[in-house]
Amino acid sequence: MTGEVKEKMSVLTVHGHNIKVTEVLNDGDALTFIIISQKLSGTGEYHVHRTYEDFEWLQQHLFSQEDVPGIQGVIFPPLPAKSHVNMSAKVIKQLGFLGIGEWQLYCKALETFLHQVAGHSILSKNKAVEVFLTNTDPPGRQRAKKNILNRLSQAVEELRKEGHKDVDEFFQSERHHNHVMTCCARTAAEKFLDVVLTEQKMAVACGHFSTALHLCVEPGEDPDKKAFSRVCVKLSEVFDSMKKNMTDVAQNNMITLGLCLDLESRYQEAEKEMLFRRTCKLVELETATRNAERAKPVKKAFMEELKTATETEFEHINGVAKKEIAYFGGVRVEMLQQSLVQWCEKQLLTAKESADQFNKHLQAFSGMV
Amino acid sequence: MADRATEPPPDRTDFHEVEDGEELFVEPPEVQSQPASLAAEDISTNSNGPKQDLFDDDPEDLFAEATEEVSLDSPERDILLSDGPSPAITPITPPTSVITPRIGHAHDDMFTHSSFDEIEEDEGGDSLDIHISVSDPEKVGDGMNAYMAYKVTTKTSLSLFKCNDFSVKRRFSDFLGLYSKLASKYLHIGYIVPPAPEKSIVGMTKVKVGKEDQTSNEFVEKRRSALERYLMRTVKHPILVKDPDVLQFLESSELPRAVNTQALSSAGLLRMVNKAADAVNKMTIKMNESDAWFEEKQQHFENLDSQLRKLHTSVESLVCHRKELSVNTAQFAKSAAMLGNSEDHTALSRALSQLAEVEEKIDQLHQDQANADFYLFSELLGDYVRLLTAVKGVFDHRMKTWQKWQDSQVLLQKKREAEAKLQFTNKPDKLQQAKDEIKELEGKVQQGERDFEQISKTIRKEVSRFEKERVKDFKTIIIKYLESLVQTQHQLIKYWEAFLPEAKAIS
Numbered sequence: 001m002t003g004e005v006k007e008k009m010s011v012l013t014v015h016g017h018n019i020k021v022t023e024v025l026n027d028g029d030a031l032t033f034i035i036i037s038q039k040l041s042g043t044g045e046y047h048v049h050r051t052y053e054d055f056e057w058l059q060q061h062l063f064s065q066e067d068v069p070g071i072q073g074v075i076f077p078p079l080p081a082k083s084h085v086n087m088s089a090k091v092i093k094q095l096g097f098l099g100i101g102e103w104q105l106y107c108k109a110l111e112t113f114l115h116q117v118a119g120h121s122i123l124s125k126n127k128a129v130e131v132f133l134t135n136t137d138p139p140g141r142q143r144a145k146k147n148i149l150n151r152l153s154q155a156v157e158e159l160r161k162e163g164h165k166d167v168d169e170f171f172q173s174e175r176h177h178n179h180v181m182t183c184c185a186r187t188a189a190e191k192f193l194d195v196v197l198t199e200q201k202m203a204v205a206c207g208h209f210s211t212a213l214h215l216c217v218e219p220g221e222d223p224d225k226k227a228f229s230r231v232c233v234k235l236s237e238v239f240d241s242m243k244k245n246m247t248d249v250a251q252n253n254m255i256t257l258g259l260c261l262d263l264e265s266r267y268q269e270a271e272k273e274m275l276f277r278r279t280c281k282l283v284e285l286e287t288a289t290r291n292a293e294r295a296k297p298v299k300k301a302f303m304e305e306l307k308t309a310t311e312t313e314f315e316h317i318n319g320v321a322k323k324e325i326a327y328f329g330g331v332r333v334e335m336l337q338q339s340l341v342q343w344c345e346k347q348l349l350t351a352k353e354s355a356d357q358f359n360k361h362l363q364a365f366s367g368m369v
Numbered sequence: 370m371a372d373r374a375t376e377p378p379p380d381r382t383d384f385h386e387v388e389d390g391e392e393l394f395v396e397p398p399e400v401q402s403q404p405a406s407l408a409a410e411d412i413s414t415n416s417n418g419p420k421q422d423l424f425d426d427d428p429e430d431l432f433a434e435a436t437e438e439v440s441l442d443s444p445e446r447d448i449l450l451s452d453g454p455s456p457a458i459t460p461i462t463p464p465t466s467v468i469t470p471r472i473g474h475a476h477d478d479m480f481t482h483s484s485f486d487e488i489e490e491d492e493g494g495d496s497l498d499i500h501i502s503v504s505d506p507e508k509v510g511d512g513m514n515a516y517m518a519y520k521v522t523t524k525t526s527l528s529l530f531k532c533n534d535f536s537v538k539r540r541f542s543d544f545l546g547l548y549s550k551l552a553s554k555y556l557h558i559g560y561i562v563p564p565a566p567e568k569s570i571v572g573m574t575k576v577k578v579g580k581e582d583q584t585s586n587e588f589v590e591k592r593r594s595a596l597e598r599y600l601m602r603t604v605k606h607p608i609l610v611k612d613p614d615v616l617q618f619l620e621s622s623e624l625p626r627a628v629n630t631q632a633l634s635s636a637g638l639l640r641m642v643n644k645a646a647d648a649v650n651k652m653t654i655k656m657n658e659s660d661a662w663f664e665e666k667q668q669h670f671e672n673l674d675s676q677l678r679k680l681h682t683s684v685e686s687l688v689c690h691r692k693e694l695s696v697n698t699a700q701f702a703k704s705a706a707m708l709g710n711s712e713d714h715t716a717l718s719r720a721l722s723q724l725a726e727v728e729e730k731i732d733q734l735h736q737d738q739a740n741a742d743f744y745l746f747s748e749l750l751g752d753y754v755r756l757l758t759a760v761k762g763v764f765d766h767r768m769k770t771w772q773k774w775q776d777s778q779v780l781l782q783k784k785r786e787a788e789a790k791l792q793f794t795n796k797p798d799k800l801q802q803a804k805d806e807i808k809e810l811e812g813k814v815q816q817g818e819r820d821f822e823q824i825s826k827t828i829r830k831e832v833s834r835f836e837k838e839r840v841k842d843f844k845t846i847i848i849k850y851l852e853s854l855v856q857t858q859h860q861l862i863k864y865w866e867a868f869l870p871e872a873k874a875i876s
Binding site: 177180181184185187188190191192194195198199201202205206208209212213215216218224225227228231234235238242329333334336337340341343344345347348351352354355358359361362365366368 | 669683686690714836847862875
């Protein structure tokens with residue numbers, strides 16, 4: 001890394017809430033995203049080019065902040081899954097809403113990710129964030145060492161700990177609630193995606209019908225033929241309007257509620273992962289406590305120390321986790337409200353436009369002699 | 370007319386005695402000049418079609434044609450028409466109607482006019498004031514003998530009918546029976562008779578065994594709607610509406626059961642028409658088409674048929690997707706409800722529950738719209754594809770008519786040659802017989818020519834009427850459809866306007 005790296009800087013020099021991921025450059029092999037951030041000092045913007053690997057680099061750096069106490073209690077803003085230039089059906093399905101249409105939704109999801117990271121009290125202090133957003137050159141490609149924060153490294157047997165009974169009522173209930181919400185959110189997102197995909201199919205079908213009608217137009221002076229041709233032409237216009245209506249309805253669904261449900265579901269997963277990490281630490285603490293009790297006098301002191309250290313870690317995690325849960329609770333309600341309002345407003349507008357348009361067609365047909 | 374009926378013409382090897390009592394007086398077409406005698410007859414049943422046309426100045430023994438005609442008909446036709454007037458007695462020339470007394474003064478008008486055109490003008494062309502609805506499907510009986518009875522209500526100001534507003538109960542086979550009678554009387558002289566709805570073994574079986582579910586209800590509704598459209602199309606035809614079989618169907622409380630309805634469905638008719646068409650082709654008719662109009666129209670209808678089929682497929686796909694959308698919307702509504710239930714935040718929970726309700730309402734809108742898609746467009750297109758088979762049928766009948774005429778001419782020529790030879794032999798009896806036969810054949814040839822010209826004329830009128838109806842039909846349906854689209858959007862606006870404050874009220 002070269003350039004303007006401020007080694008000791010731990011404060012972000014750009015605004016977090018209006019970072020934009022504006023464009024995707026597709027060179028056939030990889031996708032490059034253009035990210036624009038506004039300087040805090042108000043004197044301009046940073047424009048940087050980043051690939052998905054750069055995002056992963058950032059995420060790894062955030063995960064590996066072992067010096068920050070209680071870091072495992074953080075609910076890490078979820079990064080969307082990797083997208084490719086040419087995606088297999090399986091990958092598209094995994095991406096859900098982020099895999100349909102053009103890159104608009106995917107960019108929005110990346111944007112949200114950056115907002116959340118830059119707006120996070122703990123995470124924004126990591127200098128990797130500053131580097132990511134402001135450095136002209138791409139950040140380094142070294143993979144940070146794998147750590148417990150990387151879900152991929154969690155071995156299968158650790159998953160058994162997921163059901164481990166908690167010592168704290170608050171967390172026991174939270175774990176249960178989160179489990180239910182994760183399932184509900186994921187299902188809602190999937191079902192809504194089905195709705196949107198069908199709407200898109202319908203738009204295509206309307207287009208086909210409209211085209212087929214043009215085939216019915218016959219040349220000739222015969223008045224009946226002309227009359228029928230006129231009917232067909234006007235009807236195809238009606239179906240063009242229907243196509244537009246369907247397309248708009250699907251679009252509105254996608255960019256407001258669809259995106260929101262997708263994020264909600266991924267965020268609930270992120271909380272789930274945090275709670276799991278805490279549970280693992282709990283198990284570790286209980287093991288350490290048992291070991292300390294059973295330790296032979298030779299090892300006892302060492303075991304006690306280990307137990308105390310683990311206890312402290314656990315306390316830190318609990319502290320951070322509680323704050324994160326409260327913060328996350330507020331953020332998601334706000335997010336859901338915003339998207340529900342936007343969704344409703346957009347659909348209302350589309351319905352009014354369509355009603356108008358169909359009415360015009362109706363008048364035209366009624367007036368047709 | 371009674372005289373004619375009781376005097377069976379000689380050598381009628383194919384003369385069929387009519388089976389059903391009601392079919393006693395099958396059209397001996399009366400001469401135009403004796404309307405009074407006809408009116409006085411107490412004939413309770415059907416006439417044979419439109420009143421006689423221009424060629425009514427040759428009173429002739431129309432039974433003479435009977436045998437010739439039968440030999441050209443495809444066998445299916447006999448099966449098809451066994452319920453109706455036998456083909457043997459059905460003349461090709463447009464017969465006069467056998468007027469039933471109840472028509473009353475209306476037919477005075479019919480008899481003072483000597484042409485089809487004038488009749489149409491008199492009745493106001495195609496704006497006949499009559500409306501038919503088919504409603505209240507009711508299951509009668511049990512098990513495999515059960516059937517659906519439909520209420521057929523007619524509202525009209527036409528003086529053709531005894532009342533202005535009346536109903537009867539009919540079952541599906543009655544409709545098929547009506548169609549078969551009309552087809553046997555009018556198709557071969559060039560009238561486009563609207564086909565009856567399709568039979569459906571699967572659909573009906575479900576209804577019979579009492580399976581009260583969504584699909585069997587949909588089936589009954591689909592059939593009810595199709596029967597209604599069928600009747601409306603039939604009575605909109607200025608000639609068919611006056612047919613006594615139609616009048617009887619609409620008015621009389623008891624209707625004799627139509628038998629042999631197997632072959633009477635549209636599918637059966639289609640098979641018959643196709644077989645007739647094949648027979649026509651096999652005869653390698655090289656018709657000297659003196660009238661380019663017919664060729665052009667045939668091509669036009671071929672094109673139209675293929676276009677309509679494409680449109681039909683397209684609409685079916687749309688209907689399918691819309692139904693899928695409805696299912697998906699319902700599922701999403703459920704998942705949103707679950708999300709709302711699990712939600713801690715009170716206002717958000719309420720908003721999510723509202724969201725679920727809105728989505729359920731939208732699902733209902735989708736279903737209604739899908740029905741509109743189907744019943745308006747899909748069925749309209751299907752109806753026209755079926756109507757086009759009837760149109761093709763009349764064109765084929767014209768070809769067959771031409772062929773008959775040609776055959777008569779060829780036969781006449783042969784007889785003349787034979788007669789010429791006989792001149793030089795001393796067989797006065799045979800010679801006389803030959804001369805008689807020639808005279809007969811000359812009459813036939815003239816009749817054949819007249820038939821051909823008549824059917825051509827009728828087809829031209831029918832096609833013109835069909836084309837105009839088609840445009841009107843489509844326009845009417847499209848307007849209905851647009852109204853449904855506008856209605857849907859207005860509903861949506863209501864739902865969204867109701868939801869917005871709920872969404873804003875979160876936090």
